[in-house]
Amino acid sequence: MTDSPQILRYAAFTTDPRGGNPAGVVLDAGGMTDEEMQRIAAEIDYAETAFVTGAEDGIHVIRYFSPIAEVPFCGHATIATAVAIAERDGVGEIRFRTPVGEIPIVTDAGAPDAGPDAGASAPVGISAAFTSVDPAVEPLDAAALSQILAMTSLSETQLDDRYPPRVAFAGNRHPIVVVADADVFDSFTFSPVVARSLMDVEGWAGTITMLRAVGPAEFEARNIFPVGRITEDPATGSAAASLGGYLRELGLIEPPARVIVHQGRHVGRPSVLTVDVPVSGGITVRGSAVPIPE
Known part of the structure; x- marks a missing residue:
């Protein structure tokens, strides 16, 4: 070219x-x-x-x-x-x-x-x-979950038992892990090198999606995504769509439903993703976009 x-x-x-x-x-x-x-x-x-x-x-x-x-x-x-x-x-x-x-x-x-x-x-x-394309949800392998928890220094007792760990797909495969306590969610750290190795082995082209429920249909997300200088993604549309499919598949919401996802606070770039979950079919994710000045 x-x-x-x-x-x-x-x-x-x-x-x-x-x-x-x-x-x-x-x-x-x-x-x-x-x-x-x-x-x-x-x-x-x-x-x-x-x-x-x-x-x-x-x-x-x-x-x-x-x-x-x-x-x-x-x-x-x-x-x-x-x-x-x-x-x-x-x-x-x-x-x-x-x-x-x-x-x-x-x-x-x-x-x-x-x-x-x-x-x-x-x-x-x-x-x-x-x-999105039609979502799908599958079990999260126990060994992979153990590696995510070890990498973030979390234990299974610190997870929200209302939301079992799974791998959800709506364009990319995202492991979904929901942390119960706000302070624990805010303070966990991770090794980008270990995260990248685990994601490559598991074939997770998207993010490792760590969540905290802040309401019946409202979540805060931290999406682990080590690429280049980036370690944590500020807003992840495919993960939000995957979350919608996960919530519907597990009967955790009653569709049609709207879910709000807050993300990016932990990396200084706050964002909001609006997720509409129909009774069947693909998940709709809405948001604005603005040019970044040169």
């Missing part, structure tokens, strides 16, 4: 560019090689960068790269890319063809009513809502 692509930068799941999860967006990646996309993602050094490699009949072909590898799906980069397209072409319905399947998205003007962590004092722009 001879011409340098335009690289956009957005913060997703926030209306404040200082919050949310930064994503790189390349809308004109047609003709780029895998090596070029990987190099750009590493140079940008965000959790993920999205590359739109083509479009036909309103369906945009999209791929996602972390600084170290291609990933099957990325929720916050999906939101960021949808908002970038809406800023260029106008709001409405679009579809993304991703490595895990087609993802329908609706963009509209205005931020979702997701609470003060979204940055309500900042200018309101465009929000987007994607609907």
Whole structure:
């Protein structure tokens, strides 16, 4: 590829560019090689960068790269890319063809009513809502759970017994572990090297999702995701969709239901993800995205 692509930068799941999860967006990646996309993602050094490699009949072909590898799906980069397209072409319905399947998205003007962590004092722009592929939930292997607990210096007695550990999928596989006590949740630490090794062995392309229930349908999340300089993800759309599938599968909510996920406080980039859980089918995750000033 001879011409340098335009690289956009957005913060997703926030209306404040200082919050949310930064994503790189390349809308004109047609003709780029895998090596070029990987190099750009590493140079940008965000959790993920999205590359739109083509479009036909309103369906945009999209791929996602972390600084170290291609990933099957990325929720916050999906939101960021949808908002970038809406800023260029106008709001409405679009579809993304991703490595895990087609993802329908609706963009509209205005931020979702997701609470003060979204940055309500900042200018309101465009929000987007994607609907995931059909979710699935499977047991979390006892040995893998033991390694997560050892890595975070937690014990099974510190987990919330209302929410059994599982692996949930809605584009990426995420182990879900719910901690009972707020102070324990805030204070646990982990080794990024150990976490990366465990994730590679288990084939978890997403995050290790650590949660605390703050209400019947409200959670705070810490998502372990060691890639490049990043160790903890500020906002994880695929994990939020996976959580929706987990709650529905285990009968922990009565759908249709709305779940609010707060994330990013522990890394100084607060975000809010709004999760709508229907009776069946994919989980819808909504959030705003705003450009990050250069």
